[in-house]
Amino acid sequence: MGSQAQTTYVRRRSLGRRAARLAIGAAICVLFLLTLSLWNLLAAKWQHDRNPVPGNFYTVEGLQMHIDCSGTGSPAVVMEAAASAPWSLWRKVQPELSRVTQVCSYDRAGHGWSEPRKGSRDAETIVRELHSLVDKAGVKRPFVLVGHSAGGLYVREYAREFPTEVAGVALIESSSPRQIDELPGFRAAYEEDKRDAKRELWEDRLRVWSGWERLLGQCSVSAKDFPGWAGQYNAMACRPGYVDTDESELNYFEESSKQAGRLISFGRIPLLVITRDPDLQKEGLSPRALAQIPVWDREQEESKSLSPLSWRVIARNSGHMVPKDRPDVVVAEIIRLIDYLRVGPEPPFGSTTTK
Numbered sequence: 451m452g453s454q455a456q457t458t459y460v461r462r463r464s465l466g467r468r469a470a471r472l473a474i475g476a477a478i479c480v481l482f483l484l485t486l487s488l489w490n491l492l493a494a495k496w497q498h499d500r501n502p503v504p505g506n507f508y509t510v511e512g513l514q515m516h517i518d519c520s521g522t523g524s525p526a527v528v529m530e531a532a533a534s535a536p537w538s539l540w541r542k543v544q545p546e547l548s549r550v551t552q553v554c555s556y557d558r559a560g561h562g563w564s565e566p567r568k569g570s571r572d573a574e575t576i577v578r579e580l581h582s583l584v585d586k587a588g589v590k591r592p593f594v595l596v597g598h599s600a601g602g603l604y605v606r607e608y609a610r611e612f613p614t615e616v617a618g619v620a621l622i623e624s625s626s627p628r629q630i631d632e633l634p635g636f637r638a639a640y641e642e643d644k645r646d647a648k649r650e651l652w653e654d655r656l657r658v659w660s661g662w663e664r665l666l667g668q669c670s671v672s673a674k675d676f677p678g679w680a681g682q683y684n685a686m687a688c689r690p691g692y693v694d695t696d697e698s699e700l701n702y703f704e705e706s707s708k709q710a711g712r713l714i715s716f717g718r719i720p721l722l723v724i725t726r727d728p729d730l731q732k733e734g735l736s737p738r739a740l741a742q743i744p745v746w747d748r749e750q751e752e753s754k755s756l757s758p759l760s761w762r763v764i765a766r767n768s769g770h771m772v773p774k775d776r777p778d779v780v781v782a783e784i785i786r787l788i789d790y791l792r793v794g795p796e797p798p799f800g801s802t803t804t805k
Contacts, residue, residue, distance in 0.1 A: 485661075493664060494689050501681040503563050505537075505556075508586040515583050516563035517556035521548025525617040525791055526593040527784065528584060529555045530601030532771075533703070534696040536562030536686065539598065541679055542777035550785055554589055556580070560695030562686060571699045573607040573706035580604070581612065592617035594787060598773055600625045600703065603710035610713040618787050619757075620722040622780060623770050626749040627711030630704055633745050635738040640703065647700055655693045663688050713756070720797070721757035722787050724780060725750040726768050727804070751802065762802040779805055 505518025518537055519526075527547060531539040537555040547553045557564035558576055569575070584593075592615050597605030602624025609616045630637050657663045669688035673680040686692070699706070728747045732740060754760040763783050768775035782805075786797050 488661075491690065493669070494685075494687075497681070497685040497687075501685040503682070503685075506587065507563070508583060510579050510582045510586070511567075513559070513565040513567060514563075515557065515559070515565070515579065517554055517583055517587050518544075519552060519554040519587060519589065520544060521550070521552045523551035524590060525788065526552040526554060526589050527788070528580075528589060528593050528595055529553070530580075530595070530597040530604050531555070531558075531561070532599035532601055533699055534561070535598075536696075538562065538679060538682055539773055543773050543780050546777070546781045547784060551788055552589070554584070554587065556583060558699070560692065560698045566692060566695035566698065570702060572702040573604050573709040574611075576604050576699075576706075577608045577611055580608065591615040594618040594620065594784070594791070596620040596622065596784065597624055598622040599770065600699065600706070603627065603706045606710040606713045607706070609716055609719070610710075613717065613719075616716075616719055617791050618720045618722070619716055620724065620780075620784055620787060621753060622724045622772050623726055624723075624750075624753065625703075625707070626746075626753070627707040629746070629749060630707060632749065634741040636742070639738075644701055647694070647697055651694050651697075658688050658693045659690050716757040718759055719757055720787060720790060720799075721754070721760035722783050722797070723750060723753050723760060723762040724772055724783060725762065725764050726770055726772060727764055727766050730767060730769060754800075754802075759797075759799050761798050761800065764802065764804040766804050 503516060504520075505516055507514045507516055509515075516537065529537075529540050529544070531537060537557050540553075540555045544553050544555055559571070559579065560566035594617055595605045595608060597603070597620070599622075602621045605619060605621065605624070606627075609619060626632070630640060663669055670684045671680050671687075676683055725747070728743055732743070751762065754762055763779060765772050765776035765779045768779070773780055786795075789795060790797055
């Protein structure tokens, strides 16, 4: 063999070995990712199996929805959680409130344990699904509707469509139909969030589907931070079929606001308004967040005009997440509303107090 041919042979052999090493390396990487992905699926199933979901499941428009009702009595209380929040947002409220009456919290589509849905996720759609769900769960009307944050928009739309089914309303730090354009900087931030959500969806899917999130320890919470509930949160985390599905309502927030804004009065339905403490520690807040505080506070006060039978309670030392920060205030004031509906003492209609 000539020197040139020998050189060519050696080069080809070297390239062949390099290609083989690359192929083996790629195969190992693919196998590693597949193993991670399978591990994530099995871990999610294991968490679900060892943490049974409280409540019941009903088929609504072809898909499963989760609702958890506890306690007995009338009027029942049906609670709408904030945007992206599961039914467990009410974990500090429902046990205490259910000592007094029946209380139902539920998961909207793609939240908690309710299956994700395609298509519109505006207020009209959500109300239609809730109406069917409480029908199937056998919740007696009229009931008290409680809405936190964006959940307040859905409460308003439900009362607009089914006024005879609503005995009372509690709006807790409720979104205002006008906040998109009234809160300084909100619209710009909202449009940016919508743009970012499209990119983040695929990034989040890749991390969850590959099992990378679980490998990094991002699929569990501390039992210390969630006493008695850590198992439920861990079971809901990093499920491949639920990646960012709790963000499905984001693109429809403006449409939902317009729909909810069509209700201009609850009539003589009693209305409880509970809000954050506007004097809470403001250090570290951005200029935009600081500018929003008085506008938000004004919107909350103006919401009392939706009923002549309304009163407002400011939860001292609470931020936006009043059901977590001050569940005692939420429970006490809803019980006051229930007692009134049972022909008990009249609440302080027209007042705004801090507790």
